[in-house]
Amino acid sequence: MNGSVSEAQQPKQVTGYCEPWSLRAGEQVELMASSHTPGPGQLDLVRIHCGDPTRSGPGFHEEEIASSLQTDIELADQPLLPGSWAEVDLVGVNVGSAAELTFSVLATRPLVDSTIAALTTFDGTVVLRVALRSGSVVVSSGSVEVVLRSLAERRWYDVAAILSADGQLTAAVTTGTSASPGRDLIELAASDAAKSMVGGLEPSALGRLVFACDPGGANTANGHMLSGTGFDGRIARPSLSAGGHDLVWDLSQDMASRSMVETSGAGRHGVLHQQPTRAITGPTWDGSTQRWTDEPAMWDAVHFHSDDLYDASWDLSATLELPDDLPSGIYAFRVRSEAGDDRVPFFVRPAVDAPTADVALLMSSCTYMAYANHNMLFAGADFISERSSLRPEHEYVRQHPELGFSMYEKHLDGSGVMYSSRNRPVLQIRPGADGWNFTPDTDINAFLRHTAIGHDIIADEDVHFDGAAALAPYRVIVTGSHPEYWSTEMLDALETWQRNGGRLMYLGGNGFYWRIAFSDSWPGSIELRRAEDGVRNWQTGPGESYQSYNGEYGGLWRRLNRAPNELTGVGFAAQGFEKATYYERHDDSHTSRAAWIFDGVDDQRIGTSGLGGGAAGQEVDRYDVALGSPEHAVVLASATTFGTDMLRTKEEFEGSVAFEHPDPYVRADMIFYETPAGGAVFSVGSISWFGALARNDYDNDVAQITANVARRFANAELFEPPA
Numbered sequence: 001m002n003g004s005v006s007e008a009q010q011p012k013q014v015t016g017y018c019e020p021w022s023l024r025a026g027e028q029v030e031l032m033a034s035s036h037t038p039g040p041g042q043l044d045l046v047r048i049h050c051g052d053p054t055r056s057g058p059g060f061h062e063e064e065i066a067s068s069l070q071t072d073i074e075l076a077d078q079p080l081l082p083g084s085w086a087e088v089d090l091v092g093v094n095v096g097s098a099a100e101l102t103f104s105v106l107a108t109r110p111l112v113d114s115t116i117a118a119l120t121t122f123d124g125t126v127v128l129r130v131a132l133r134s135g136s137v138v139v140s141s142g143s144v145e146v147v148l149r150s151l152a153e154r155r156w157y158d159v160a161a162i163l164s165a166d167g168q169l170t171a172a173v174t175t176g177t178s179a180s181p182g183r184d185l186i187e188l189a190a191s192d193a194a195k196s197m198v199g200g201l202e203p204s205a206l207g208r209l210v211f212a213c214d215p216g217g218a219n220t221a222n223g224h225m226l227s228g229t230g231f232d233g234r235i236a237r238p239s240l241s242a243g244g245h246d247l248v249w250d251l252s253q254d255m256a257s258r259s260m261v262e263t264s265g266a267g268r269h270g271v272l273h274q275q276p277t278r279a280i281t282g283p284t285w286d287g288s289t290q291r292w293t294d295e296p297a298m299w300d301a302v303h304f305h306s307d308d309l310y311d312a313s314w315d316l317s318a319t320l321e322l323p324d325d326l327p328s329g330i331y332a333f334r335v336r337s338e339a340g341d342d343r344v345p346f347f348v349r350p351a352v353d354a355p356t357a358d359v360a361l362l363m364s365s366c367t368y369m370a371y372a373n374h375n376m377l378f379a380g381a382d383f384i385s386e387r388s389s390l391r392p393e394h395e396y397v398r399q400h401p402e403l404g405f406s407m408y409e410k411h412l413d414g415s416g417v418m419y420s421s422r423n424r425p426v427l428q429i430r431p432g433a434d435g436w437n438f439t440p441d442t443d444i445n446a447f448l449r450h451t452a453i454g455h456d457i458i459a460d461e462d463v464h465f466d467g468a469a470a471l472a473p474y475r476v477i478v479t480g481s482h483p484e485y486w487s488t489e490m491l492d493a494l495e496t497w498q499r500n501g502g503r504l505m506y507l508g509g510n511g512f513y514w515r516i517a518f519s520d521s522w523p524g525s526i527e528l529r530r531a532e533d534g535v536r537n538w539q540t541g542p543g544e545s546y547q548s549y550n551g552e553y554g555g556l557w558r559r560l561n562r563a564p565n566e567l568t569g570v571g572f573a574a575q576g577f578e579k580a581t582y583y584e585r586h587d588d589s590h591t592s593r594a595a596w597i598f599d600g601v602d603d604q605r606i607g608t609s610g611l612g613g614g615a616a617g618q619e620v621d622r623y624d625v626a627l628g629s630p631e632h633a634v635v636l637a638s639a640t641t642f643g644t645d646m647l648r649t650k651e652e653f654e655g656s657v658a659f660e661h662p663d664p665y666v667r668a669d670m671i672f673y674e675t676p677a678g679g680a681v682f683s684v685g686s687i688s689w690f691g692a693l694a695r696n697d698y699d700n701d702v703a704q705i706t707a708n709v710a711r712r713f714a715n716a717e718l719f720e721p722p723a
Contacts, residue, residue, distance in 0.1 A: 012396040013037050013339035014075065015425040017312065018346050019524070021365055022459035025326040025351040032314035034078035034425075037339035041075040043318055044334045048345060050446035051330075051431030056611035057443050058450070058694040060431060062343075065331070069320055075337055078315060080402040080424070083230040084276035084308035085213035086260055088268055090206040091122060094243035100162045101128055101209075103238040104283045106301075107231075108413035110151040111135045114231035114306070116159075118215040119240070122207040126215060130161055130171075132231070139171035144196050146171040152187060156236075156283040170195050176283075206242065211235050212276070212304035230306020232413040236282040237300060252296035255279055256549045257521040260302075275310035275419050275522055277303040279548030281541070290543055293551040299543075305411045309404030310525060311423040324351045328456035330363070330445060332431075345429055345438070347459045356473040358714045359455040361445055365422075366460040366485040366516055367437050369526050372426040373397045374406035393433035403427070407528050408537050416538030421525040435611075440690040441480035444507060447693045448478065451707050453714050463490045464518055471497040476713040481508040481690045482619070485516045485526070488552060494567055501677030503713040507706065509668070509687040510572045510619035512564035515557055517549040529554025533651045535575065558627065558651060566628035569673055570685040573622035574666040576646030580617025580688040582608040583637035583670055593722060594634045594672040597682070597708050601701045606637055606670075611691025615702050617642070620668035621685035632722050633673035639686065640667050672709075678718025682709045 016033035023029055035041065045067040053060040105116055110132055119128040129140045135150040139161045148171055151157060155175060162170040175187050208215070212231040238260075239248045247268050253261035255278050260270030279292050282301035292299035318333070328350050332343040347363050350356050378390055378398045390398065397403060404424055405417045428434040431442065448455045455478070462470040464487050471477060471493055483506075491512065498504060514534070517527045530536040531545035531554045540554065547554050557563060558571065565571040583606040589598060607615020616639030623629045640662055648665050659665075668685040675681060692702040 010340065010392070012392040014041070014335055014337055014342045015396065015427065016317065016333065016335060016342055016344045017423065017425045018333060018344050019423065020346070021422055022347040022349065022363070022462055023322070024349045025322050025328070025354065026324040028319060028321050029346055030316055031318040031320070031333045031344060032078070032312065033073070033075060033317040033333075033335050033342070033344070034314060035075035035337055035339050036077050038075055038077050039337055039339065041073050041335055041337035043069050043071055043073050045069055045320065046332050046334045046343070048330045048332055048343070048431055048442060049449055051439050051442035053432040054611075056691045056694070058446050058698070061446065062332075062431070067320060069318060073317055075317070075335070076315070078312070080309065080312055080400070082274065082309040082402050082404060083213060083306045084272065084274040084304045086211040086270050086272050086276070086302065086304075088209040088260065088270040090208050090268065093206045093245050095121075095127060095163075095204045095206055098163055098165045099128060099240070099242040100160065101130070101240050102158070102160045104156055104158050104236040104301075105151075105233060106154060106156045106283070107132065107151045107233040108154060108415065109232040110153055112229070112232065114229050115214045116231055116235070117209070117211050117238070119209050120207045120215045122205045124207060124215065125204070127204065127206070128161055128163060130159055137173050139169065141169050144169055146196055148173045152183070155183070155187070168195055209240060209270075211238065231304055232306050232411070234280065234282070234301045234303045236302075250300060251302050252282070252292070252300035255292070255296070256519045272302065274308045275421065275525060276305065276308060277415070277418055277548070279544065279546060281543040285543055287543065291546050291551070291553075293546070303415065305413065305415070307401070307405065307412050309402070309424055310419070310421045310522065312425070322348060324354070328357070330442060330457055343431055347457050349458055349462065350456055357454040357456045358474065359448065359453055359476040359478060359710065360458050360474040361441070361448060361455055361478045362463070362480065362483065363441055363457060363459040364437060364480040364483040366487070366526055367480075367482055368426065368429050369420045369422055370407045370485045370516070370528065371428055371437055372406050372420050372422065373403045374408045374428065376408060391433055393427040393430050397427050410538050416530060416540065418529060419522070419525055419527055421522070423524045437480070437482050440482070440687070443690045443693060444478065444480060447698070447703065447706065448710070450698050451710055453710055460486075460490060461518075463493050468493040468496040471502060472500070474502070475716070476503045476505060476710065478505045478710070479508055479511060481687050483508060483511040484513045485528070486512050486514070486557065487516050487518060491557070491562060491567070498567065498675050498679055498681075499677065501675075501679040501718075503679050504568065504681045505709060505713060506568045506570075506681065506683040507689050509621050509685055510575070511568060511621070512557055513572055515552065515554055515560060517547045517552060519549040531555030532559050535649050556651060563627040564621070565624055568621070568683045569629045569633050569671045569681055570621035570623050570669050570683045571627050571629075572649055573620055573652065573668075574642070574646050574648050574663075575619040576642055577618055578643045578645045580610060580612035580614040580691070581639050581641045582606060582614045583616055583639045583668065585637045586635055588634070589636040592634045594636060596712065597636060597672060597705055599708050600704045603701060606705065607689070607692045607702045609692065609695060610688060610702070612688055614639070615684075615689050615692035616668040616686040617688035619687045620646070620666075621683070622665065622667045623669040623671050630673050633671045635669050635671050637670040638667050642666060674719045674721050680713065680719045682713070
């Protein structure tokens with residue numbers, strides 16, 4: 001049935017997320033939903049054939065699917081509590097007559113009042129607290145407190161807080177020399193210690209030690225970013241002596257995990273919550289090495305953020321067991337109530353051992369995660385201006401920063417967002433919510449459905465975890481419009497599949513650009529280090545370009561000797577968003593071995609209309625043998641008539657220079673070439689290609705070309721390499 005994504009542009013009230021994003025028919029998917037106006041709701045399963053309600057697409061189209069879902073549900077208002085923190089269970093440890101807590105700290109927002117560390121008894125009473133107040137370190141026990149020096153931003157300090165056997169509270173904050181003699185002049189002259197009487201300290205059974213949060217509250221996490229009290233900064237080398245126990249935690253160990261490894265043998269390992277940043281430099285890092293795996297002790301710190309959000313941890317709203325015979329496709333939980341509605345999409349692969357189609361559309365779930373809840377439309381970015389009129393989903397993101405940020409934002413303390421999780425509502429993954437990524441990819445899904453070739457749906461995570469086996473059943477893989485973020489495992493799988501005769505249709509731009517990583521310890525999350533170069537809204541700090549999940553060097557695949565040109569024949573060349581344009585066919589496209597691609601197409605210019613004005617735009621890719629494009633490829637057509645805003649990507653030049661216009665390196669190239677074992681590649685090198693597919697009810701040159709390629713690629717006849 002056709003319908004409207006959201007007829008009423010009223011403030012959004014209902015939202016949710018599901019686990020997992022991609023699964024097989026016969027498996028189970030869970031929905032977690034919330035409404036700011038609690039009350040009854042209706043739940044349905046729908047299949048999304050096209051999620052694009054704009055005039056450039058074929059029209060929004062969803063189909064209701066009969067299922068075992070309980071249609072009547074109760075929607076509660078489920079909160080989001082961002083803020084990363086750490087916790088150590090100390091049950092069984094007695095404070096005895098003395099306790100000593102030490103650690104190193106680097107505050108990134110020292111003027112924000114917050115708790116850095118706290119030691120509590122079993123009943124929750126705070127025995128010892130180290131906090132920031134108006135920039136100064138305040139150490140307290142009960143009603144007695146010691147006010148120490150103020151902390152300079154982004155400087156390491158050593159903190160010691162001691163409850164002695166005679167009832168005294170002693171505290172000290174010290175710092176060593178830095179690379180700046182000028183800063184050291186003031187810092188090293190500051191007063192370092194103070195004492196005050198507590199009175200008799202009664203022996204108590206300890207409960208826990210927490211870092212980066214106030215110990216009050218049921219979940220320990222009142223480091224809520226909206227309260228403005230969460231701690232932002234780094235903690236390193238924590239230790240605790242109490243009740244005859246000398247506990248020391250090494251934060252450089254087990255880097256990919258949630259664990260704070262305790263090294264004394266007592267087994268008092270801590271747990272990290274809401275995914276603080278790891279593989280960041282500690283107080284002893286001296287620049288002598290850049291890779292944390294070479295000298296882990298220099299990376300013995302954890303960076304906590306008051307806005308980190310890995311898992312919303314909402315209560316379960318519904319569970320759906322998918323039928324074994326459910327067709328592969330894009331599906332969604334549709335939640336409706338008097339307060340509003342929401343669609344929470346997920347992707348269904350064929351059941352294990354079920355027949356598959358010859359063609360699969362690869363949904364760019366890693367890219368969706370990287371852009372999750374991005375702020376660019378209302379906050380602006382280097383390459384896009386701020387908008388005043390927003391869809392309800394973006395307005396909701398603007399009003400609810402507690403949703404967590406995308407990898408295109410910085411944390412409140414200015415550090416880049418290196419992790420992104422799907423274990424929270426992701427508002428851009430909604431039909432029609434965003435002109436990038438998910439909604440355009442549903443346009444490609446609708447096009448493939450129109451061709452009636454028959455296709456399945458798979459997602460990035462399937463390729464990462466299943467490797468080449470996820471691709472092996474398919475003769476043809478069709479990419480989405482913007483497959484930008486790829487892990488090593490994904491790239492290896494695609495290369496293997498191509499060597500075995502796979503046929504790739506790359507229908508986008510700026511693909512295969514950034515390296516990302518997954519971790520079994522943080523399922524549903526990806527990691528990104530924006531190292532060295534590339535179009536980016538932030539960059540990694542010194543010594544922090546290696547991923548915590550696996551120790552791999554982050555950044556552009558191009559810088560890692562695996563430019564996208566090697567697998568797709570083209571690579572990211574330029575971006576500009578004012579207008580899209582057309583391709584001009586090359587002369588030999590009429591007579592080359594790839595001339596069949598233009599069967600039924602007579603015009604010299606291709607894609608003269610579409611979203612933004614044409615089939616080439618937004619972000620475009622160029623053929624370049626120097627970057628690994630195969631020499632035997634046929635360059636069929638190129639788009640060059642862009643506006644002056646379409647600029648060469650920064651990795652394309654070495655200094656601040658003014659290029660001629662038109663810039664010969666600013667180009668979208670459409671190419672074809674053969675690969676081993678009878679395979680082939682067709683690439684369009686443009687994000688905007690999707691926006692020209694549905695013109696005139698698919699009766700247009702872009703749709704004709706794409707259908708010609710899809711049908712020939714799906715044909716079992718092998719491609720022969722050129723003579």
